[in-house]
Amino acid sequence: MRALTVHPGVPGSARIEEIAEPHASAGSVLVKVLAVGVCGTDREIIEGSYGAAPAGEERLVLGHESLGRVLEAPPGAELAAGDLVVGIVRRPDPVPCACCAVGEWDMCRNGRYTERGIKALHGYCAERVRIEPEFVVSLPPHLDRIGVLVEPTSVVAKAWEQIERIGRRAAWFPRSVLVIGAGPIGLLAALLGVQRGLSVHVLDRVTSGPKPQLVRDLGATYHAGAVNEACPGVDIILECTGVGQLVFDAMRSTSPGGIVCLTGISSGQRLLEANIAALNRSLVLENDVVFGTVNANRRHYEEAVGALARADSAWLERLITRRAPLERWREAIDRGPEDVKTVIDLSPPPSPAPLSR
Amino acid sequence: MRALTVHPGVPGSARIEEIAEPHASAGSVLVKVLAVGVCGTDREIIEGSYGAAPAGEERLVLGHESLGRVLEAPPGAELAAGDLVVGIVRRPDPVPCACCAVGEWDMCRNGRYTERGIKALHGYCAERVRIEPEFVVSLPPHLDRIGVLVEPTSVVAKAWEQIERIGRRAAWFPRSVLVIGAGPIGLLAALLGVQRGLSVHVLDRVTSGPKPQLVRDLGATYHAGAVNEACPGVDIILECTGVGQLVFDAMRSTSPGGIVCLTGISSGQRLLEANIAALNRSLVLENDVVFGTVNANRRHYEEAVGALARADSAWLERLITRRAPLERWREAIDRGPEDVKTVIDLSPPPSPAPLSR
Numbered sequence: 001m002r003a004l005t006v007h008p009g010v011p012g013s014a015r016i017e018e019i020a021e022p023h024a025s026a027g028s029v030l031v032k033v034l035a036v037g038v039c040g041t042d043r044e045i046i047e048g049s050y051g052a053a054p055a056g057e058e059r060l061v062l063g064h065e066s067l068g069r070v071l072e073a074p075p076g077a078e079l080a081a082g083d084l085v086v087g088i089v090r091r092p093d094p095v096p097c098a099c100c101a102v103g104e105w106d107m108c109r110n111g112r113y114t115e116r117g118i119k120a121l122h123g124y125c126a127e128r129v130r131i132e133p134e135f136v137v138s139l140p141p142h143l144d145r146i147g148v149l150v151e152p153t154s155v156v157a158k159a160w161e162q163i164e165r166i167g168r169r170a171a172w173f174p175r176s177v178l179v180i181g182a183g184p185i186g187l188l189a190a191l192l193g194v195q196r197g198l199s200v201h202v203l204d205r206v207t208s209g210p211k212p213q214l215v216r217d218l219g220a221t222y223h224a225g226a227v228n229e230a231c232p233g234v235d236i237i238l239e240c241t242g243v244g245q246l247v248f249d250a251m252r253s254t255s256p257g258g259i260v261c262l263t264g265i266s267s268g269q270r271l272l273e274a275n276i277a278a279l280n281r282s283l284v285l286e287n288d289v290v291f292g293t294v295n296a297n298r299r300h301y302e303e304a305v306g307a308l309a310r311a312d313s314a315w316l317e318r319l320i321t322r323r324a325p326l327e328r329w330r331e332a333i334d335r336g337p338e339d340v341k342t343v344i345d346l347s348p349p350p351s352p353a354p355l356s357r
Numbered sequence: 358m359r360a361l362t363v364h365p366g367v368p369g370s371a372r373i374e375e376i377a378e379p380h381a382s383a384g385s386v387l388v389k390v391l392a393v394g395v396c397g398t399d400r401e402i403i404e405g406s407y408g409a410a411p412a413g414e415e416r417l418v419l420g421h422e423s424l425g426r427v428l429e430a431p432p433g434a435e436l437a438a439g440d441l442v443v444g445i446v447r448r449p450d451p452v453p454c455a456c457c458a459v460g461e462w463d464m465c466r467n468g469r470y471t472e473r474g475i476k477a478l479h480g481y482c483a484e485r486v487r488i489e490p491e492f493v494v495s496l497p498p499h500l501d502r503i504g505v506l507v508e509p510t511s512v513v514a515k516a517w518e519q520i521e522r523i524g525r526r527a528a529w530f531p532r533s534v535l536v537i538g539a540g541p542i543g544l545l546a547a548l549l550g551v552q553r554g555l556s557v558h559v560l561d562r563v564t565s566g567p568k569p570q571l572v573r574d575l576g577a578t579y580h581a582g583a584v585n586e587a588c589p590g591v592d593i594i595l596e597c598t599g600v601g602q603l604v605f606d607a608m609r610s611t612s613p614g615g616i617v618c619l620t621g622i623s624s625g626q627r628l629l630e631a632n633i634a635a636l637n638r639s640l641v642l643e644n645d646v647v648f649g650t651v652n653a654n655r656r657h658y659e660e661a662v663g664a665l666a667r668a669d670s671a672w673l674e675r676l677i678t679r680r681a682p683l684e685r686w687r688e689a690i691d692r693g694p695e696d697v698k699t700v701i702d703l704s705p706p707p708s709p710a711p712l713s714r
Contacts, residue, residue: 099528099614107527107644109613165526166646169519170464171456242641244634256466257456262641268634277601277625283649284599284619287464289523290647292640 003126004036004329004344005059011048014062016327019126026122026130029079030072031087033346035148035323036125037065038332039184040265041118046333049267052119063125063344064089064117065151070136077133084143086150087124088135090115090295106158106295115295125326127346137301140309146316148343149188153304154296156188159261160196161300162293163236167259170287174235174259175199180227180250181240182211184341185263187218187319189238192307194218201231209338210318217315228253235259242266251279256286263293323348360483361393361686361701362416368405371419373684376483383479383487386436387429388444390703392505392680393482394422395689396541397622398475403690406624409476420482420701421446421474422508427493434490441500443507444481445492447472447652463515463652472652482683484703494658497666503673505700506545510661511653513545516618517553518657519650520593524616527644531592531616532556537584537607538597539568541698542620544575544676546595549664551575558588566695567675574672585610592616599623608636613643620650680705 001021007013022030042062045051053060066087073079092100093112100108117123139147167174177193179186182204193200200220204211207224215222223230227237227249235258237250242264250260282288296304308316322342324331332342358378364370379387399419402408410417423444430436449457450469457465474480496504524531534550536543539561550557557577561568564581572579580587584594584606592615594607599621607617639645653661665673679699681688689699 098530102528104527107614111613162526166523169522170461171459173455239637242634242637244632244637247637248633256468257464262637265638265641266634269632270634271630272633273628274631274633275601275626276605276629276631277599277623277627280596280599280601280604280619280649281622283647284622284651286649287651288649290640292637292643292645294641294644 001127002326004062004326006045006051006062007059008045008051008053009048013048014046016329017059019061022126022128022130024130027132027135028074029070029077029131029133029136031068031085031129031131032071033066033068033124033127033129035067035145035346036063036344037148037152038342038344039065039152043333043335044267045118050118054120054122060117061122061126062117063123064115065148066124067145067148067150068124068129071128074133079133079136079138084139084141084147086137086139086147086301087116087129087131088137088298088301089118089151091121091135104297106297106300125344125346137298137305139305143305143308146308146313149308149316149319149341150301150304152184152341153188153308154300155263156185156192157303157307158296158300159189159238159263159293160192161303162291163259163261166289166291170257172257176201176231176234177236177238178203178227178231178234179238179240180246181264182206182215183240184319186238186240187211187214187340189240189263190215190218190220191311194220195307195310201234203227203230206337210321210340211338214315214318214340236261238263240264242268244268244270244272248272248274251290252282254286254288256288258286258288260288260290261293262291358484359683361419361683363402363408363419364416365402365408365410366405370405371403373686374416376418379483379485379487381487384489384492385431386427386434386488386490386493388425388442388486388488389428390423390425390481390484390486392424392502392703393420393701394505394508395699395701396422396509400690400692401624402475407475411477411479417474418479418483419474420480421472422505423481424502424505424507425481425486428485431490436490436493436495441496441498441504443494443496443504443658444473444486444488445494445655445658446475446508448478448492461654463654463657482701482703494655494662496662500662500665503665503670506541506665506673506676506698507658507661509541509698510545510665511657512620513542513549514660514664515653515657516546516595516620516650517549518660519648520616520618523646523648527614529614533558533588533591534593534595535560535584535588535591536595536597537603538621539563539572540597541676543595543597544568544571544697546597546620547572547575547577548668551577552664552667558591560584560587563694567678567697568695571672571675571697593618595620597621599625601625601627601629605629605631608647609639611643611645613645615643615645617645617647618650619648
């Protein structure tokens, strides 16, 4: 069967390969992969700057944002052939930390987690994969091809859960959120903000392409200026770019008791001239919080499924600005300036047959 | 009666004045002030860089770390003449924000709070003061002169409560804390860390004077080197200096899932060359939290009283490295390099009478 693989650490080593069928040891649920979403982490792995192959192997099967259909499931797994499913990305170490031991592998304290398609475990960008039943998430059939958004939505569901848990350190009635970056994570974060009844503002640098209208169609407000001018006195800032200057601006721009949630990662290395003492003073005198969040555990995947099921499916489909079949995977990796989410289709719908009269 | 007053904004304007007895409108509990602790905020006010007099007045009575004895209390106030008490510092605005409305004025969201001795309300450094019963905290008599440490301990009790509430965003079993700065706040934070059963490390730059031994006598470890070398992999960092470089080092030095609590304020304005993108990356990939905390509400004062009552009173008394009577207030303001807490005594114990044979 075919898979998209890479030699981690070697730029330009990604290619389609014929590989063996997945070994039974990878999990008792056999899944036919329908689609795999592409994100910045995949691009970093392809560029050779991130990722690790399984122990003793040279190449890694890519892909962590999955969508598939069950081919075989063991008895008692509450799964049946034909079910639409997503595979969870992270796995705890066999000797788990305190968080992994209770299923919170997204909060892993010892760094010994593994991740399918990223770190020491083969990913989902293959025609068939095997998954352990406890790492399979079932989707309602009507989510259909939008189900490929479950994994990035799980990251956002975790971010919102953590914002709310941290917010409960005191009385808190947030009204507004500023999302920085209108990529897939930013737009999904905005969606979940709207679902919470908040006044949602989204900041990005583009003024053309689909992003401004996608924001407006959520009932949110689109901004293209400076962070501190987008929504003065905002209660929550959800930073989704990882760009140093924007992160620093976010930390300085909340109202008293504000929460800044960092979800973005950039490879930027530029040094900023920063007055950290003044930043500290405003964090202290205003009781502000800045926190980072990564990955997601099962409850976040389940929340993500619920959030997507409640959303307008036509709006969600518009987030997927490009779909390429497996053999043309490069088209999904090469992201255009107006792309939001790009997807590799492993099971594209059949081309319509020519009409016969 | 005598009081220590200042013209906010005017450096060098502090002096002892004769002022009128406190007006009944200030509160129904009349208190004879025994002592007032001095902190960095008092020094900033005396230097003319902070503070505000009550509306329509020019001068502000200083003092927010109080200790007194009730002279008169209204019926039903659960207070009686002779009770040892401390006055709470902050008051909510008559039109309270959502936090102030539930008694969490320390988390005030609209900035319209007032503070005795700091912002728009006369402080406690006068021979007699009046306080509203709901802002009076009773102390067990055996706390005696150590009671002047209740206010700074309330700040630390709030910091620990917030650390623990934020920590509960996920499974969390912290084992170690690094306190940066061995001033009064740092040493009291270390005490409350020891009371929680944590492995406590304290970092300061001095290697002489009472601080290293005060730390060791708590059962904690004293360090005088770099932040990232003091306690690698520490779960919690409690920053008590506000110095930009130390704040930045703290943000970069926790273990995965770590919490950095900022409590210190400095007037430093030096710009640092900071790689904010790299800081962001580590906050995100490790699920780290950085938060600021200021002030305290009633429950924190009550926790502070309990923490001081459980501690070794001889160790606490050693934190007070200088006591000066009101007329020599400058001796308490001028902090020496080895001072921890300095106190203005408004009711010093009488000098021993000469022994007669």
